[in-house]
Amino acid sequence: MLRTVLLTLLTLSIAIGGGAGSLYFVIKSAPPIGPVEAGPWIAFPDLGTTLADPYSRARFAREGGIPFGRAEGVVFTATQDSAGQALSRTCTYRVEGSMPSTRFWTLHASDMLGVPLPPLGRRPAALNSEVILHRPGNALVISVSPHPHPENWLPVTGQQAMQLVLTLLDTPVSAGFEITELALPEINRVNCDA
Template sequence: MLKRAVLTLIALAIAIGGGAASVWYALHIQKGAGAITIGTWTAFPDIGTPEADPYTNARVAREGVLALGRAEGLAFVAEHDSGGKPLARECVYRLEGQLPIARFWTLYAADQSLDVIATGKSRPAALQSHQVLREADNSVRIMASSRPAPGNWLLTAGSGPMYFVLTFYDTPIASSTGLSGMELPRIVRSGCDA
């Protein structure tokens, strides 16, 4: 009798623990159901629409974010550089390449909860389309580091993992046809502090 009760408790613990772990994993990964990936950038184009899958809806509800509708814009998140290594605040990155057509875009360095990194300085860890310098071919080159850099500089601070969040507002890429053949900036690691 006691053996059967212990085995039942073990089975329940495995079932509940395994179920909770799988839900946690599904809600924390940046890739998965409903995601599209362009280079190192991942987005959920159905977020904020009736077509969103249950995991995307649960992610929005858990994070308490106001999701952009399909006609409003699209947010891309990068958690790895172009070499496949996880992004780290201690490293220097160069974001370079073309950006799709959009009325306005923002780029910020984020912590694990996708909030803007607190830099402890008056300069935020964010840039927007109206303040960047462009190359002759209309591409951008942005340095992301804890130390100032010439040209476009995105301040990062602290240590540990980070993400880049690139959001396009009022853009044709929010429709499914606008995503074909699209390119986003490459993220190249230039070095790391020891």
């Protein structure tokens, strides 16, 4: 009798512990399903919709995130430059090209966990469509660097890897336009500190 009870408790603890452990692993480390790529930029446009997989919804709930719905906007992240090299805070990059038509956009750098990098002195930690200097033809050039640059400069601090986060609000992309047909700015490495 006691042996049966102990074996039952052992079986239940292995099943519950294994199930909870595998669920934690999937929520913690598995990427969301359905990425869409546009150059070095990656988006998950279904995260805020009913089409999102349950693990992605659980991950966002666990992290306290609230994804945009399809009609609100879309968030693109880039962990590599246009040549496929990982982004580093010790390097200088030029984000150049034109933005898709959108009511408002923001660009900021964050660590690999998604935590925005701290501002450098009195410089803002992010840029947006209201403060950018445009070139002829609505083109833009943004320098992402630990060193000051003229015109549009997004300062970064630290030595580790980083990602760039581009948020487009109220854009045709969010209204069903194909993201794969979207032309987003390129990210070109200029140089790196030794």
